[in-house]
Amino acid sequence: MSTEESTAGRGEARPGGGYDVPRGGRSNFEVWSWVFMRVSGVILIFLSVYHLVWWNLVVGVEHLDSELVIDRWANPLYRLLNIALLTFAMLHGLNGARYSIEDYVRKPGLQLAVKGVVYTIVIGSLIFGIFALLTFDPSILTNR
Amino acid sequence: MIHTHTYDALVVGGGGAGLMSAIYLSRDPSIKTAVISKLYPTRSHTGAAQGGICAALANLEEDHPEWHAFDTVKGSDYLGDQDAIEVMCEEAVDVIIELEHMGLPFSRTPDGKIAQRPFGGHTHHFGQGPVRRSCYAADRTGHMILQTLYQNSIKNGVEFFDEYQVVDVLINQGRCVGVVAYEVSTGDLHVFNAKAVLFSTGGFGRVWSITSNAFANTGDGPAIAFRRGIPLEDMEFYQFHPTGIYKLGILITEGVRGEGGVLRNDLGERFMERYAPTMKDLASRDVVARAINQEIREGRGINGKKYVYLDATHLGKDVIENKLPDIADFCRTYLGVDPVKDPMPIQPTAHYAMGGIPTDMNGRVITDASNTVLEGLYAAGETACVSVHGANRLGTNSLLDLVVFGRRAGLDMARYCLEAEIGPLPENPTADIEATFAALLATTDGEPAARLREELQDVMQDEVGIFREGKGMERARVKIRELQERYAKVVVMDKGTRFNTDLMEAWELGNLLDLAQVTTESAINRTESRGGHMREDYLTRNDAEWLKHTLAYRDARGEIELRYKPVTITKFQPKERVY
Amino acid sequence: MAESRRKPTEAGRSKVRIRVLRYNPDTDKQPAYRDYTVSVEPTDRVLDALNAIKWYQDGSVTYRRSCAHGVCGSDAMRINGVNRLACKVLMRDVGAEVVIEPLMGFRIIKDLVVDMESFFAQYRSVLPYFVNDSRPPERERLQSIEERERFDDTTKCILCAACTTSCPSFWANEEFVGPATIVNAHRFVFDSRDDAAAPRLERLNGREGVWRCRTVFNCTEACPRDIRITQAIGEVKKAIMYGQIA
């Protein structure tokens, strides 16, 4: 029995390319934001837990006052840590908020609007916070 | 609503056989091909096949296609056509390599080749002892074949009509010109006009009550063809697989025995040693199934019940978890039995149709003993009867049949499509099926189809099952007649057009009834025992009178007429079969 | 099988209430529950109970089914709030009241039958087939046992969609390719013989690709084939990440 004709072109797609290469978004934005979430998250564990433990359990909220804060901010290292905490938390949270918005606000126009509002608020408060930390002048305490 | 489509080639059925031919057809973009399937193709029952697919690759030990051919001929109880068997066993090697090149993830040997294991009835040196010939992918070989073929169909851009049920074949001026399909989700009828049509609609195990077959295996293809005057070949040969899960019929692959599992009766005896001294538990299926039934009849079923044990506990956890994971899962899910620790309760289960639509080696449907081809109509897979399985199919040879003859049919259809013109549709192509559906839907006060189906399955199990006998089959014949009459007043409760599976089930019952009738008539007439057809009133094989294929026709009055066709014998002369 | 096991003579039967969420868009305004009482054996499958309803009480109850033993992927549905194959859940494991609802997130065609077209379209979008355009050897391509093992888990997928329709990210956003698609990409990405990992990963790196997965594990819990889906997704994510940024 002859089998010649049947061995021709085994396992091949049909000539002329039967299949298309799928197109995804060509950007790497999602992978970067994913990695950023992990990296910032791990850093945030230290920063945020330290922050919480310090103010809530070591200092105690009852004892909080502007003087304490000013005292602490007098040290540039603490200010830097605060900037880091603020920045990472805001960006991490912002991207997290983006995930939720993209999930639950499906109408393209509305999604854009909601993103606009949320981004403005988060980035606005981030800038305001950094601005406060940078322009803060510890001498206000002594000046008083 | 009626829609009309025109294609060059139509493949009816998206199982292994259908997809293999579709892949070959799709290689030539000038041939417009569509696959029509009542299930999403990946739901086809090919996916349930577990054990493996045989080819004399000789990856682990010496092996030759001739040995494979001999085993197949012997397995068929010499009823298989030897020219076709030779082709299948020769091409097996090539087609397995082709499947591997298509990406099929076979299990591997330590040196990276396709792994192979022993299987029932497969031997070296013409029957000297078991040989490792079955290529496998754990215990989901069929699943991997089906997935791989579907994947390649997508790759080749094959067009699919999923969940379209073909309900009629259009034959006009002596050739096949298309089919009529029912779009299940809408209830619309579609007329497909084509040059070549392939039927690969799988088996019809749902004729029996204990079966390894899916609900969808209702034999639509053969039944449709039969009603349009095409004969059915060797319908009395139906295989009962020795090891189905007790009561459920779910298959426990022969691979379990291939790996070393053994059958035990109530006394704990490994009884196959008595029935098949050389091959023991790996004897051919008909032999093992009969041995089990014999044990049960003689009271050695477990606790006197209708089952025996398949014991794999000595294989160890590793073999079971790695080589037979799905089986382990079935046993745990459905029986609460862990095959690592306990034996599995099994009983023979209706499994495979050796008979079907007669074809030649290129899948072309033939209509009589002199092999007259019905132009434009093809069949492949379990639906077809080439005949490579004769009176009894060897394990793993069905998957092989699908791919070898699916491929050959695809190639021949491609050739035919390039040279033939499209034939004209008959007048009013949907009239008959519309009348059928209308009648089914018209009844408001009658019996549910399910009741008839159950009665049919019970009588077939009892009287036209593993052991058969003239009087019992007469009873079955009468019962089927009665059921056919009652079928006229079956009630379809769902009168809607949207996804009306109630209507489809009722229509499928009509197919089961017709096929049961052909099976019974063919079996009553064959007064001998051969392979899957075992008669207690004619215990021996009778080559002098019965070394021939049955061809069953439906005559004008709806009666069944039986004719016969010689068996092709080339190298292997009929001998007594001992394992 | 089911048929013979349903004979009322057998002992150990009990009455069970089956509550099916029915919906036929041609006649109903919205989906509504309907109750049926059937007599079952503890070892009957939920599919057997549905069959008992369809065959003898209400033929219009509609669902898909074929193999009846968990290998074809037809009958994924929500059983008591979780995605399951009706043929792989036994009645003794679901209690005397069973609530059956269609998969969530797909259009309902009728009752428990949902429109799977978008599911298969997603699947097709990741080149779910073997690609190696080099000239094949005369015999099989070699692959070691370990290389074969690498992607074994994801070859088991039967495309039942139980995973995708259990995924909160998918419920929210049907453009998300969904776990099943990623599973089927994984099967080829980690196949040592395949050459097209790059375009698949590119597709999955897109906006609606793997990064939408929030490791919720609903998919893994729902998979009737016990595929460790979330792990497979994780492996794909890592592959993309190292490919893109390292």
Next chain:
Amino acid sequence: MAKEYRSRSLGTALRYKGREGMWTWMLHRATGLGVLLFLIIHVIETGLIVISPEFYDEALLLYKNPFFRIAELLIFFSVLFHAANGLRIVVQDFWPAVMRRQRQLVWAATAVVVIAMIPVTWMMVAPLFGWADEPGTGRHLERCRSATTAPACVLEGSAEAEAL
């Protein structure tokens, strides 16, 4: 065509019976968004210090309201849970093989949070009922003793005042 019906909304999630992975995801999301909201408020209020420390001290009275203590506790819990669960996610992401034990990992992360919350809750709630001193009382008194400029550093009538 008849009306299309599909189950796809925020409420959909509530109708599915998910397991550990699902409820931790919901909590992770809720705590993340909650903490973000708090953070925004917190930043604005702390920033006030630049404008006017006195104004800041006024604003602080809000924190010192006993009812706000519960909110603080919630924020503490949120950050801790989000952190522990986030760490679990990161570990799974970089070693996918550990997902075989995903349920146990969820319980481990939850256990860490619960165990940590026991002393935290005690420290933050007990003072409200006078069962324990406010956290940091010792340090605070220290500062008051040495204070030169501290305005009203001891609350009148408080336990601290007596101790002084």
